[in-house]
Amino acid sequence: MIALFSILALSIYLVFFFPVEPKKKELPEKSSKYNNQMKKLWQIAQTSMKERKPFRAEKALLTILKFDEKNAAAYNRLGILYAKSQKYDEAVECFEIAQSLDNNPASIHNVGLIYLETGAYEKAAMAFSQAIALEGDVPSRYIALAKAEEKLGRFKKAVDALENAYELDPKVSTLRDILAIYEENGNVEAATATSARIEAQITKDNEAKISHSTSKVRKKVLSRVPKNSRDSSARKVTSNAVNNREMNKTTPIARARIIKTHVGRKRI
Numbered sequence: 001m002i003a004l005f006s007i008l009a010l011s012i013y014l015v016f017f018f019p020v021e022p023k024k025k026e027l028p029e030k031s032s033k034y035n036n037q038m039k040k041l042w043q044i045a046q047t048s049m050k051e052r053k054p055f056r057a058e059k060a061l062l063t064i065l066k067f068d069e070k071n072a073a074a075y076n077r078l079g080i081l082y083a084k085s086q087k088y089d090e091a092v093e094c095f096e097i098a099q100s101l102d103n104n105p106a107s108i109h110n111v112g113l114i115y116l117e118t119g120a121y122e123k124a125a126m127a128f129s130q131a132i133a134l135e136g137d138v139p140s141r142y143i144a145l146a147k148a149e150e151k152l153g154r155f156k157k158a159v160d161a162l163e164n165a166y167e168l169d170p171k172v173s174t175l176r177d178i179l180a181i182y183e184e185n186g187n188v189e190a191a192t193a194t195s196a197r198i199e200a201q202i203t204k205d206n207e208a209k210i211s212h213s214t215s216k217v218r219k220k221v222l223s224r225v226p227k228n229s230r231d232s233s234a235r236k237v238t239s240n241a242v243n244n245r246e247m248n249k250t251t252p253i254a255r256a257r258i259i260k261t262h263v264g265r266k267r268i
Helices: 002-017 032-049 053-066 073-084 088-101 107-117 121-134 139-151 155-168 173-183 188-226 227-251 250-268
Strands: none
Touching: 032 053, 032 073, 053 073, 073 088, 073 107, 088 107, 107 121, 121 139, 139 155, 139 173, 155 173, 173 188, 227 250
C-alpha cells in the first residue's frame, strides 16, 4: 500500500514539475519537385500571355493558386489577364485579393485602371491617389490620376498631377497633355506658356541626343586605337586644336609666314 502511494506521489511530482512538452509538428519543406513544377507553371503562364493564349495562361495561373492560394503575384497576373479579356468584375476581384495579401501599389493602380476603363472615375481617382501615397515616384501613376481628374472635370487637379509626372520624368508628351487641357478650357495665356515649354524641351532633348551620339562615336573610335597610343593621339589632337586657335588669332600676313615656316620645316 505504501509502495502504491509512493508511486502515485512520484507520478504527480513528475507531471507537475517535469511536464512533457508535446512535440511540435514540423512543416514539411517544399520539395524540389514542387518548386520545379511551380517554376514550369509560371513559365507557361508568362509565355501564354505573350503569345496571346488567354485560356492556357488562365489554367496555369489557377493551378498555381490551387497549390498556393496566397500567391499575390498570381492574382495580379490573373487580374491583368481578365482585364485584357474585358472581364472587369473578375479582374477587380483578383486585384483586390492581391492587394489584401500584399499591400502592393501596383495592385491598387491596376484596380484604378479598371475603374477608369469602366467609367467609375471617382473610384479610379481614389485608387490612383492610394497608389501614389504608397509609391509616389512613378510618373505613370500621376498621368493615370490626371486622366481620372480630367474626366471628373477637375482640370486644375489634372494639371497638377501632370506637372508632378513631368517633374519626375520630363517628357514632351506630358507637356502636350497639359497643353490640351489648357486649350480645351480656353486658357490662352497658359497654353502659350506651355507651348514655349514644349519647344524648349524638344531643343533640350535634341541636344542630349546629339551629345549622346557624339559620345558613342568617340568611344567607338577610341576602342579601335591601341591603348598605348591613345594618350599620344589625344595630345596630338589637343596640340592641333591649340595651333588652329592661335592661327585664327593672327593676321593674314603673319599666318602666311607661319605656314611658310611650317612647310619649310617639313621639307628639311
